[in-house]
Amino acid sequence: MLNGHGKELLKPWLSVQNVVLGVAVIFVTFLMIRTYELNRSEVASWVQAVGSVLAIIAAAIIASSQRREQLEREEVRKAVHMRTIRVLSWRARRAVAFQVNSALAIHSSANIISGLRLSFESLSLLDLPSPELVEPISTIRDALRALEIGLADAKINSSLTQYVRLQECNLWVALVESAGKVISLETEEKVDAD
Incomplete structure (x- = not known):
């Protein structure tokens, strides 16, 4: 056969x-x-x-x-990788959009941030479909790590709502937002070009 x-x-x-x-x-x-x-x-x-x-x-x-x-399989793999990165960055942007007055929502966001940080850390920078994605992915990865640490400390001190109002937290949130926008633009350009 x-x-x-x-x-x-x-x-x-x-x-x-x-x-x-x-x-x-x-x-x-x-x-x-x-x-x-x-x-x-x-x-x-x-x-x-x-x-x-x-x-x-x-x-x-x-x-x-x-x-x-x-070559066809490689193109499909790149397109799937681009879509995955776009979805992860979109989820990261949503996760850091904290509801400032709800400790329960912030706690839930902290758990999502931990999972997303692991997802971003599992991405190999050398295997990315585009070298332009290295910087924004690294930025999101670092910002999520910092937010995870800050939220964990705030959870221990029972000060989640105060932490998300701090300038430090807002800086990490802004970095996730701006890097996520860059990833969205980069992945849209690459997917549209294909």
């Missing part, structure tokens, strides 16, 4: 026209052997020569199709 790639490779070759062409080539080959009275060694030489040329052509076609499939 052939796997999916083997069936796909043979699919265009198993048409009526190609089968008739193959039978015609075999018929002409036998006619040439009889007409020119070729002996076995000459026939073997010709078969080997034609087979070698066909093998080279088949190798080139297979390599070309594999490369094309690889």
Whole structure:
């Protein structure tokens, strides 16, 4: 049995026209052997020569199709990576939009920030689809880490609502917001270009 790639490779070759062409080539080959009275060694030489040329052509076609499939998979991977980064930055921007008077909402946001920080830290900066994303992702990563630490300390001191009013907290929130906007612009440009 052939796997999916083997069936796909043979699919265009198993048409009526190609089968008739193959039978015609075999018929002409036998006619040439009889007409020119070729002996076995000459026939073997010709078969080997034609087979070698066909093998080279088949190798080139297979390599070309594999490369094309690889490029298509890479483009899909980049697009998915861009969308993932856009969603993460959007979630980070939402998570830092604190409801200043609700300790419960701030506590919930603190938990979301911890998860998002882990998500951003799991992104490899070397594998990003665009080098322009390194700076804003690093900024969000650092700001979320600082917010997580500040919120944890404020939780211990029972001063969550006071912490989100501090200038330090507002600085980290502003950094997440501005870096998130940069990521949104960068990912929209890349997705629109594709």
